[in-house]
Amino acid sequence: MAVARLGSITLDCAEPEPLAVFWAEMLGRTIVVTEEKHIIVRLPQVFLTALRVPEYQPPVWPEEVPPKQIHLDLAVDDLDDAQEQAVRLGAVVSPY
Numbered sequence: 001m002a003v004a005r006l007g008s009i010t011l012d013c014a015e016p017e018p019l020a021v022f023w024a025e026m027l028g029r030t031i032v033v034t035e036e037k038h039i040i041v042r043l044p045q046v047f048l049t050a051l052r053v054p055e056y057q058p059p060v061w062p063e064e065v066p067p068k069q070i071h072l073d074l075a076v077d078d079l080d081d082a083q084e085q086a087v088r089l090g091a092v093v094s095p096y
Contacts, residue, residue: 008040008047012069014058016050022090023048026074061094 013019020039024031032047033040041048059068076082087093 006046008049009070009072010049010051012053012056013050014052014056016052018090019050020048023050025089026086026091 011019011023016037016039017034020031020034020041023029024041027041027043027048029041029043029048031039032042036052038049038051041050057066059066061068074082083091083093
């Protein structure tokens with residue numbers, strides 16, 4: 001029997017609103033909490049939280065400074081279409 005269940009995935013960021021809006025639109029979900037320091041998106045089995053972190057420095061992959069803070073794998077039916085939509089929503093395509 002499981003000891004715990006995953007309740008939330010939290011993404012550190014400088015500005016929670018654009019990050020939460022991006023993920024809500026990308027995944028077709030709803031923002032359920034909006035606070036100054038964090039915004040929460042409800043996913044089917046977990047919450048996704050965008051959390052404002054003072055002096056946040058975004059990761060630069062594949063460099064290690066600053067290190068990446070999270071890695072998410074998304075499943076899609078059409079990779080090219082999904083990438084196009086993600087970029088339209090504000091994603092940046094990695095050169096790697």
